[in-house]
Amino acid sequence: MKNLHPQTLRLIALAIVLVGTVLFFSSQIDNYFTPRMLNRIATSVAVILPIAIGQAMVVMTRNIDLSVGSIVGIVAYIVGDYLGTHAGLHPALALTMALALGALCGSINGLLVSYGRVPSIIVTLGTLALFRTFLVEYSGARTITTTSLPTWLVDLPQQTLFSIGPIEFRTIVVMALVAAAIFWMALSRLRMARKIYAVGSNPDAAVIAGINAPRVVFASFVLSGALAGLAGFIFLAKFGNITVVAGLGFELKSVAAVVVGGVNIFGGSGSIVGVLLGTVLVDTIDNSLTRWAVVSEFWRDALLGMLIMTAVTADTFMSRSFGRMKSKVALEKTDANGVGAKKQ
Amino acid sequence: MNRSSSILSKLGTWEGLLLLILVVTISVNAAIVPQFLTLQNQINLFQLSVEKIIVALAMTFIIINAEIDLSVASVMGLAACAFAVLVQAGVPAGLAILLCLALGAVAGGVNAFFIAYVGIPSLVVTLAMLIGFRGFARVLLEDQGISGFPDWFNALGRDAFIGPFPLSIVTFVVLFVLAAIVLHRTGFGRTVFVIGNNAEVARFSGINVPRVKAILFIASGVVSALAGLFYAARLASVRGDAANGFELDIITMVLLGGVSVFGGRGTITGVLFSILIVLNLRNGMALMNITGHIQTAVIGILLIMSVLGPNLIESARSYKKSRAAA
Numbered sequence: 276m277k278n279l280h281p282q283t284l285r286l287i288a289l290a291i292v293l294v295g296t297v298l299f300f301s302s303q304i305d306n307y308f309t310p311r312m313l314n315r316i317a318t319s320v321a322v323i324l325p326i327a328i329g330q331a332m333v334v335m336t337r338n339i340d341l342s343v344g345s346i347v348g349i350v351a352y353i354v355g356d357y358l359g360t361h362a363g364l365h366p367a368l369a370l371t372m373a374l375a376l377g378a379l380c381g382s383i384n385g386l387l388v389s390y391g392r393v394p395s396i397i398v399t400l401g402t403l404a405l406f407r408t409f410l411v412e413y414s415g416a417r418t419i420t421t422t423s424l425p426t427w428l429v430d431l432p433q434q435t436l437f438s439i440g441p442i443e444f445r446t447i448v449v450m451a452l453v454a455a456a457i458f459w460m461a462l463s464r465l466r467m468a469r470k471i472y473a474v475g476s477n478p479d480a481a482v483i484a485g486i487n488a489p490r491v492v493f494a495s496f497v498l499s500g501a502l503a504g505l506a507g508f509i510f511l512a513k514f515g516n517i518t519v520v521a522g523l524g525f526e527l528k529s530v531a532a533v534v535v536g537g538v539n540i541f542g543g544s545g546s547i548v549g550v551l552l553g554t555v556l557v558d559t560i561d562n563s564l565t566r567w568a569v570v571s572e573f574w575r576d577a578l579l580g581m582l583i584m585t586a587v588t589a590d591t592f593m594s595r596s597f598g599r600m601k602s603k604v605a606l607e608k609t610d611a612n613g614v615g616a617k618k619q
Numbered sequence: 620m621n622r623s624s625s626i627l628s629k630l631g632t633w634e635g636l637l638l639l640i641l642v643v644t645i646s647v648n649a650a651i652v653p654q655f656l657t658l659q660n661q662i663n664l665f666q667l668s669v670e671k672i673i674v675a676l677a678m679t680f681i682i683i684n685a686e687i688d689l690s691v692a693s694v695m696g697l698a699a700c701a702f703a704v705l706v707q708a709g710v711p712a713g714l715a716i717l718l719c720l721a722l723g724a725v726a727g728g729v730n731a732f733f734i735a736y737v738g739i740p741s742l743v744v745t746l747a748m749l750i751g752f753r754g755f756a757r758v759l760l761e762d763q764g765i766s767g768f769p770d771w772f773n774a775l776g777r778d779a780f781i782g783p784f785p786l787s788i789v790t791f792v793v794l795f796v797l798a799a800i801v802l803h804r805t806g807f808g809r810t811v812f813v814i815g816n817n818a819e820v821a822r823f824s825g826i827n828v829p830r831v832k833a834i835l836f837i838a839s840g841v842v843s844a845l846a847g848l849f850y851a852a853r854l855a856s857v858r859g860d861a862a863n864g865f866e867l868d869i870i871t872m873v874l875l876g877g878v879s880v881f882g883g884r885g886t887i888t889g890v891l892f893s894i895l896i897v898l899n900l901r902n903g904m905a906l907m908n909i910t911g912h913i914q915t916a917v918i919g920i921l922l923i924m925s926v927l928g929p930n931l932i933e934s935a936r937s938y939k940k941s942r943a944a945a
Contacts, residue, residue: 339742393926394880396687396742400867401919408916527750540743573757573859580751587739587747 282546285537285593289552296556300563310441312562318432318513319558321451322347324551325506326525327532328458329381329499331550334533335475336495337542338388338395343503343529345406346380347522350507352410352419355517359423366427373508374501380406381500385493395496403526411519421515431512447509454505459547471495476543531579532557535586539594557582633877633929637892644896648903655906662783664902666853669787670695670846671865672894675872676791676798677842679890680835682873683802685815685882686734686741688839692865693752694726695847700756702848703765703857712769720844726752727840734836735829741836749866757859766856776852787849794842799887811835815882867915871922872897880926897921 301307326343333340354373358364364372380402387398421429435443461468473481474491482488506525511517536553538545560582565572648655665672674691681688698719705715726748733744780786802808810831814821822828851857876893878885897918904914 387923387927391927392930393923397874397880397926398923400870401923404867404915404919408912408919411912527746530746531750534743534747540740571758571761573761574754576750576754577758578754580747580749580754583747583750584733584744587743588733588737591737591739 281594282537282544282549285590286546286549286552288589288593289535289537289549289556293552293556293559296559296563300559300567303569304563304566307563307566310443312566313442314445316555316559316562317448318445319562320554321445321448322506322510322513323525323528323532323558324451324554325454325502325509326499326529327536327550327554328455328547329502330526330529331533331536331538331545331547332458332462332471332495333395333499334530334538334540335471335542335545336492337475337478338492338495339399339530340381340384340395340496340499341399341526341530342380342384342402342406343499343506344522344525344527345403345410346377346500346503347507347510347525348517348519349380349406349410349413350376350504351511351514351517351521352414352519354508355419355424355511356414358425358428359419362425364425369428370505370508373504373511375504377504377507378497378501381497381503382493384500385496388496389489389493399526407519407523414519416519419511419515419517424511424515428512429515447512450505450509454502455547455551462547472543474542475539528557531583534583537586537590539590540587553586634886634889634892637875637877637889637896641892641896641899644899644903648899648906652903652906655903658783660902660906662785662788664898665788665791666777666785668868668898668901669785669791670850670853670862671868672872672898673787673791673794673846673849674839674843674865675869675890675894676794676887677835677839678869678873679798679876679878679885679887680802680811681741681839682870682878682880683815683882683885684811684832684835685818686832686835687745687870687880688730688741688836689745689866689870690726690730690748690752691839691843691869692862693749693756694723694840694843695850695862695865696756696860697726697752697759698723698844698847699851699857699861700759700859702851703768704759706768707765712772716848719848720841723840723842723844723847724837725840726844727837728833730840731833731836735832753863756861760857760859762859764856764858768851768855772852773855774852776849776855787853790845790849795887795891802887807831807834812883815879815884817883868897868918871918875921875925877925893925 306312326347330340330343350373353376354369357372358369384395384398384402387393387402388395391398432445432447434446436446436449437444462471470481470486470491473484473486474488478488481491507522510521514521532554533545533550534540534553535556536545536549536551538550557579560578561575564570564575564578645656654660674695678688678691701722702712702715702719705718706712710718730741730744730748733739734741775786778785781789802811810821810826813824813826814828814831818828847862850862854861872894873885873890874880875897876885876890878890900917900921901914904917905911
């Protein structure tokens with residue numbers, strides 16, 4: 276136990292909570308362990324997971340991106356609108372378009388935060404409203420419907436890429452998981468990505484170490500936008516009918532998943548595995564509550580709020596006691612060397 | 620000579636700039652829309668946003684204290700919903716009002732506990748409570764709307780109370796004067812600034828930092844609940860999404876007023892000017908038949924510009940300086 280890194284400990288705790296949650300709901304809801312329920316949770320994770328990964332990177336650099344929900348809406352609507360008139364567009368190009376649109380929105384945030392030196396909470400509160408207004412004006416109160424979309428897109432959410440036993444892996448779920456895997460490897464292996472941690476844990480030290488901190492922050496916002504674009508694409512495929520309220524409130528859900536997933540809100544630490552577990556936990560609770568007869572589904576937000584507070588409070592106490600443990604160990608070591616004689 | 624230079628130096632400050640924008644906004648509105656400057660329209664434009672500007676006063680203290688309260692709109696909604704449920708259950712409206720104000724204090728107290736005593740950043744706590752308190756409001760009302768409050772209660776939101784002014788506007792004026800005195804003329808106000816500038820220094824100089832923060836967040840909860848009740852009275856009905864999303868407008872008003880988002884800096888006069896600018900802008904645009912969404916976008920741009928503008932000016936100045944030095 277003592278040799279485990281606190282981050283690993285936290286992941287194990289989170290996994291235990293997740294298993295406990297699933298067991299609890301399976302005892303409460305009949306036919307809980309069905310492929311259908313699993314698919315429901317998996318497809319809603321598929322939408323939130325990319326946003327949560329992007330949000331995690333932004334939070335790791337000590338910022339926040341509240342505009343992701345509006346970006347999801349813009350991308351889902353514009354790509355859907357374009358496919359309605361250009362049904363022959365290659366799926367890969369449609370996906371690229373979604374990523375590029377998202378990245379464009381993200382770069383506006385990034386420019387203002389990194390180079391305009393406006394705090395991210397102000398910028399993204401502003402663009403949350405601006406992007407949504409753009410969507411309302413662009414749409415002219417029209418709705419995208421499944422009938423206008425090409426069949427490959429409408430069929431995508433039902434499409435199974437492969438299955439292990441009775442568990443089917445839907446294509447859109449695999450897309451989100453692949454994105455998670457890419458960013459998990461990048462954040463733990465690539466030097467470029469490690470700069471995100473460096474900037475988040477100590478911006479001044481990062482600059483002295485020769486890291487171009489504004490550029491790292493800019494990049495994190497662009498990536499967050501692009502991932503919100505991916506989520507917008509998955510959202511479009513999953514629902515088919517897109518109105519101007521698409522993606523409303525996703526910023527809160529993504530921040531919730533990130534915070535529950537153990538990303539430090541002061542920046543500098545967090546892992547994609549944690550974000551994945553956090554997203555799955557939030558979505559499991561969300562989807563299970565609608566099926567749970569004991570409380571009405573109106574309890575969802577109230578419970579979600581309490582869950583976030585519990586996670587953050589537990590995190591605060593855990594990191595504090597770890598900090599104490601570490602300084603105690605350090606003191607004992609100096610004592611052994613006869614240096615720290617001051618300590619009684 | 621002396622006098623004109625002092626006026627010029629005043630114009631160079633943030634408040635001066637805001638005053639200039641305000642005058643321009645009002646003149647343009649008055650020139651385009653003939654009925655703009657009538658007393659009734661001015662009362663209307665206040666009345667339509669009076670709940671937000673009341674909360675903005677509490678938010679000023681919190682942001683100067685280097686914190687933020689994102690949960691205000693949810694507390695407004697929660698108080699309004701709780702009031703509706705209590706009245707429907709047969710509780711006298713007067714008692715229900717007191718209970719809802721107490722509920723606001725409890726909500727603020729929850730925020731205060733986690734922020735001041737557990738030490739979790741206010742951004743996280745109040746974001747969670749934005750979801751949580753709104754969730755409880757929805758639990759109370761589910762998907763129904765409640766109306767049928769006593770007539771005297773609905774009248775509070777609409778009818779003239781003193782002269783032509785309804786109670787909500789009178790309350791705002793009273794709270795504004797109170798806020799101005801407390802923030803700029805009392806020891807407590809100074810501690811709010813000191814903590815906002817540097818909480819460590821404040822602690823070492825003997826200020827009870829957690830207590831000050833707790834007072835501010837509880838006050839914010841009570842004021843938000845009060846504003847939520849005014850909202851219920853003005854609309855004469857309540858739904859679970861009452862006051863949803865108001866936090867954006869409220870925070871915009873405070874930051875546009877020159878209050879630093881990093882704390883320690885700001886004046887209540889600046890906030891008053893920015894409130895007047897936002898209200899007049901929205902009212903003018905509404906009279907020109909510009910939709911609510913565009914109005915929100917314009918406010919969003921103003922919010923970003925209010926920080927970006929000074930930053931760009933400062934960059935230009937330091938660039939000039941470095942060129943001059945070279």
